[in-house]
Amino acid sequence: MHSRFSVPAGAGGQATCLRERALAALAAGPWPDKLAAVRAIADDARVDAARELAAAAPLPGRPARPELVSPAQVKQRSMATVEGRAALLHALAHIEFNAVNLALDIVWRFSGMPEAFYRDWLRVAREEAHHFDLLNRRLAALGYAYGDFPAHNGLWEMAEKTRGDLLARLALVPRTLEARGLDASPLIRDKLAGAGDAESAAILDIILRDEIGHVAIGNRWYRHLCAQAGADPVACYAELAQRYGAPRLRGPFNLEARRAAGFDEAELAALTAPAA
Ligand SMILES: [Fe+2]
Ligand SMILES: [Fe+2]
16 A cells, blocks of 8 residues: 655655654554554654754644544444444544644654653654554444544644643643543443443553553653743643643542652642632
8 A cells, every 4th residue: 555654855764863753653644654654663763852843744644534523513422332332432542543643743843852751752652553553443343443433623722722832732731631531531441341341441441551651751741841940830730721721620530540640749639629
């Protein structure tokens, strides 16, 4: 099959730097090409931290389907039917597709960070690609494919809003939207298990385990930048959440997973404090 994804001119495969490869993977539209491009980034690819890169194509690359609609148009369906469970797995696959894009975006867009920063987010991109793959295979087993249901674009919208501000990106994407996944995931897992779908529930277990690591990476680099700026992480978060219109988080919170992901007690207390 001919791939519509191409490595930047003059890159010559192996010589290409990690952040260039991330940009190329982000621009890839068909999901098999995107997954292949993520997997092709070598562990020891050179990190070009200082370079400013420019995107040549509209970002992110995505397939023609799923159709993107407003969140209100995404229907909740019953877990009692195969179609209902497929719709839920599809919504999760779409979140993972966006998560691959978000991890790649943070790698190419923001220059000047330590090498470990880029390697951390490359690991996240790979794990998100694995999650997408697991869900997509499960969808196929149920007779469906990625693209069969409409989806919404909420995750990428926050990426757009924070495109010029790495501290805000870290605060609001991994530490807010992905962390919300830690809260939601056990409930979704139980719904699937309750409907007798042990295979899908097992995928949710893998995702939750890995997502704790992603939020931990978000916390690690958020704290790094706060320390550099001499900012208080809790006060800084409140300010960024307001400035960028972050969703107000509602419980129940998965405090155990949030602690494992590195949120401290002051941050957990702020979650449940009344809005200022
Ligand atoms: Fe994921
Ligand atoms: Fe994640």
